[in-house]
Amino acid sequence: DAKTTQxxxxxxxxxxxxxxxxxxxxxxxxxxxxxxxxxxxxxxxYIIHGLKNNETNEMASLIITEDRKSSTLILPHATLRDTxxxxxxxxxxxxxxxxxxxxxxxxxxx
Amino acid sequence: EAQVTQNPRxxxxxxxxxxxxxxxxxxxxxxxxxxxxxxxxxxxxxYYSMNVEVTxxxxxxxxxxxxxxEKRNFPLILESPSPNQTSLxxxxxxxxxxxxxxxxxxxFGPGTRLTVL
Numbered sequence: 001d002a003k004t005t006q007x008x009x010x011x012x013x014x015x016x017x018x019x020x021x022x023x024x025x026x027x028x029x030x031x032x033x034x035x036x037x038x039x040x041x042x043x044x045x046y047i048i049h050g051l052k053n054n055e056t057n058e059m060a061s062l063i064i065t066e067d068r069k070s071s072t073l074i075l076p077h078a079t080l081r082d083t084x085x086x087x088x089x090x091x092x093x094x095x096x097x098x099x100x101x102x103x104x105x106x107x108x109x110x
Numbered sequence: 111e112a113q114v115t116q117n118p119r120x121x122x123x124x125x126x127x128x129x130x131x132x133x134x135x136x137x138x139x140x141x142x143x144x145x146x147x148x149x150x151x152x153x154x155x156x157y158y159s160m161n162v163e164v165t166x167x168x169x170x171x172x173x174x175x176x177x178x179x180e181k182r183n184f185p186l187i188l189e190s191p192s193p194n195q196t197s198l199x200x201x202x203x204x205x206x207x208x209x210x211x212x213x214x215x216x217x218f219g220p221g222t223r224l225t226v227l
Contacts (some may be wrong), residue, residue: 034213043114043200043218044153093210096160097143097168100153 004088009105012082018075020104022088025069030092033064035073036100037084044087044100047073078108112137114219116201122225123191131186131222133201139217140206142184143168144176146197147221153200159184160206191226198223 005023012018024033034049048055048062050071055062061074075082087103114135123129135142143158145168155168159178173195175187184203188195204216 032213041198041221041223043202043220045218046214046216049214091213093213096158096166096211097155098153098213098216102150102152 004090004101006086006088006101006104008102009107011107011109012075012078014080014108014110015077018078018082018106018108020073020075020086020088020106021070022073023070024088024090027068027090028092031090032093033062033068033071034089034091034098035060035062036087036089036098037082038087038103039081039084047086078106080108080110082106083108112217114201114203114217116199116219116222118222119220120223122227124227125192126190129188129191129224131188131199131201131224133184133186133219134182135184135201135203135217136182137203137205137217138181139203140181141204141211141216142178143202143204144174144184144186145200145202146170146195147200148197156186156199191224193226196224196226 035047036044038044050062064071085103117132144156145153147153157176159165199222201219205212
């Protein structure tokens with residue numbers, strides 16, 4: 001699975017959009033980009049995933065660059081409850097596990 | 111409500127005293143997995159199961175056992191716990207679709223914080 005690079009931490013004001021970047025320059029053609037988050041030692045929670053097209057669901061939007069070497073998770077109106085560690089994971093549909101790196105600690109401030 | 115439950119949520123024990131952490135899911139998922147989370151090391155997979163009676167080692171299986179006698183349950187067994195197994199443990203489950211694990215529908219339990227003295 002391709003390696004990902006994320007900033008260690010980010011801050012965002014409540015009500016503003018939170019844009020979390022992820023670099024995955026070695027991604028291959030059949031690898032998807034997944035985003036999970038973990039709120040203070042709770043179990044990780046799936047947010048969104050995509051292959052090459054931008055995706056949106058009720059939680060977030062995922063923007064993948066045309067060369068697929070990076071992506072951005074967008075939380076359109078961050079709330080205090082969005083404070084969490086956000087993990088960007090790149091993998092194929094096969095395999096037995098998700099490989100979680102250190103992620104980005106997002107802190108939403110009032 | 112769809113969920114993965116783990117018991118106990120917190121456990122303090124002593125070296126060598128056998129323990130079992132239970133995991134149960136109510137979503138009829140074929141795939142189940144155990145991870146441990148340690149500071150600076152992220153989540154690492156211990157064991158996983160693709161279906162009843164089918165289990166396999168993950169990245170860090172030493173010192174652990176699992177069983178999958180029923181589809182809904184996947185207990186983690188520590189036969190002789192040691193202090194280096196002090197960690198936060200997560201159980202996860204997911205559908206298998208077309209032979210592949212459906213990671214966009216992978217659910218994690220609330221975690222079990224284990225301390226081995």
